Amino acid sequence: MKPFAYLRPASVAEAVRAGAGHPGARFLGGGTNLVDLMKLGVESPGLLVDVSRLPLDRITRTDDGGLRIGATVRNSDLAAHPDVRGAYPALSQALLAGASGQLRNTATTGGNLLQRTRCPYFQDVSKPCNKRVPGSGCPAREGAHRYLAVLGHSQDCVATNPSDMAVALAALDATVQLHGPEGERTVPVTDFHRLPGDNPDQDTVIRPGELITEVVLPPPSDGAVSLYRKARDRASYAFALVSVAAVLSVRDGRVDRVSLAFGGVAHRPWRARVAEDLLRGAPPAEDAFARAVDGELEAARPLRDNAFKVDLARRMAVGALVELTSRAVPA
Ligand SMILES: Cc1cc2nc3c(=O)[nH]c(=O)nc-3n(C[C@H](O)[C@H](O)[C@H](O)COP(=O)(O)OP(=O)(O)OC[C@H]3O[C@@H](n4cnc5c(N)ncnc54)[C@H](O)[C@@H]3O)c2cc1C
Ligand code: SF4
Numbered sequence: 001m002k003p004f005a006y007l008r009p010a011s012v013a014e015a016v017r018a019g020a021g022h023p024g025a026r027f028l029g030g031g032t033n034l035v036d037l038m039k040l041g042v043e044s045p046g047l048l049v050d051v052s053r054l055p056l057d058r059i060t061r062t063d064d065g066g067l068r069i070g071a072t073v074r075n076s077d078l079a080a081h082p083d084v085r086g087a088y089p090a091l092s093q094a095l096l097a098g099a100s101g102q103l104r105n106t107a108t109t110g111g112n113l114l115q116r117t118r119c120p121y122f123q124d125v126s127k128p129c130n131k132r133v134p135g136s137g138c139p140a141r142e143g144a145h146r147y148l149a150v151l152g153h154s155q156d157c158v159a160t161n162p163s164d165m166a167v168a169l170a171a172l173d174a175t176v177q178l179h180g181p182e183g184e185r186t187v188p189v190t191d192f193h194r195l196p197g198d199n200p201d202q203d204t205v206i207r208p209g210e211l212i213t214e215v216v217l218p219p220p221s222d223g224a225v226s227l228y229r230k231a232r233d234r235a236s237y238a239f240a241l242v243s244v245a246a247v248l249s250v251r252d253g254r255v256d257r258v259s260l261a262f263g264g265v266a267h268r269p270w271r272a273r274v275a276e277d278l279l280r281g282a283p284p285a286e287d288a289f290a291r292a293v294d295g296e297l298e299a300a301r302p303l304r305d306n307a308f309k310v311d312l313a314r315r316m317a318v319g320a321l322v323e324l325t326s327r328a329v330p331a
Helices: 012-021 032-042 077-078 084-087 089-094 103-106 109-113 163-169 273-279 287-299 308-327
Strands: 004-007 026-027 047-050 057-062 067-070 176-181 183-188 213-219 225-231 242-251 256-262
Touching: 012 026, 012 047, 012 176, 012 287, 026 032, 047 183, 047 287, 047 308, 057 308, 067 084, 077 084, 077 089, 077 103, 077 109, 089 225, 089 242, 103 287, 109 163, 163 225, 163 242, 163 256, 225 308, 242 308, 256 287, 256 308, 273 287, 287 308
Parallel strands: 004 047, 026 047
Antiparallel strands: 057 067, 067 213, 176 183, 176 213, 225 242, 242 256
């Protein structure tokens, strides 16, 4: 490991100043991803700005009945919070489906959103990888890509975003609050992660030196129910092959509010807008769900070894919507 400097700032302003003032700086949350990548030689920051003790560790109600989640709130605390379990079960379920108890006790909300892909070539510095070294190539396209993208990938990168939490946040219309050298801004989670295009080295729209300070959830919609489901190679401690977060409400026998997001299929949580548009106003029935999800998945471009993900995504999404329908309180 290369030597690096370490700073524990006392305030957000000090953290942002330090991050902006040192081109090789990285913010340190729980370190469960960043430190691993440093050990692998993928990351070699000159300065670690440890933000894990900043006073951003609270979960509070917003004036309109939503929830404000500080960036250093640990994944375990967020999953267990009564307001999250009660009003946003998809988020609690997504967090509990991720990693292990020990990791969740350490991992932070900000760090989880910015964790890097688990593409094996990205994590192996002896291999080319456009995300790690722009222009070096993408061996995953012809190599090991069973876990990788079926939607929205490019010639330059077929990686997936590994976060479970981000998929639930995308379906719940959460926003990310950023604090940077040029001030504060708010970005919807659905716009926070990028598709790879021809610059896959950029995972998100975050700018140099910007710190995530909080994530904000809007108030839950009346009568809406939500869930998160994850398919993986073993029952725990494994990343998603495919996951789905869904929110549904039914009014007058028709789908009223619906949001659907997939994980494990793209470079970012995949919000299924095509399916949602087809579903709004439709009867909440399995055949209507299947038609809408098929409409979404027409955009899928599976690789040699991951076509199974398209069928899996379809089954999981339809199953999730059927299950939510049985739980939705008719309005
Ligand atoms: C064995 C293993 C299994 C796992 N399985 C899963 C899984 O199934 N599902 C899943 O979702 N995750 C899984 N994870 C990943 C885990 O959830 C992440 O490592 C964790 O959420 C990252 O959070 P952290 O606080 O430790 O981030 P860190 O490692 O501290 O940081 C990650 C990145 O975020 C940046 N960062 C941190 N905080 C901020 C901030 N406030 N503002 C701006 N930048 C910031 C860092 O600079 C770094 O680039 C697994 C990890 C391991 C090691
Ligand atoms: S899929 Fe992306 S992360 Fe994986 S090798 Fe290709 S460029 Fe690198």
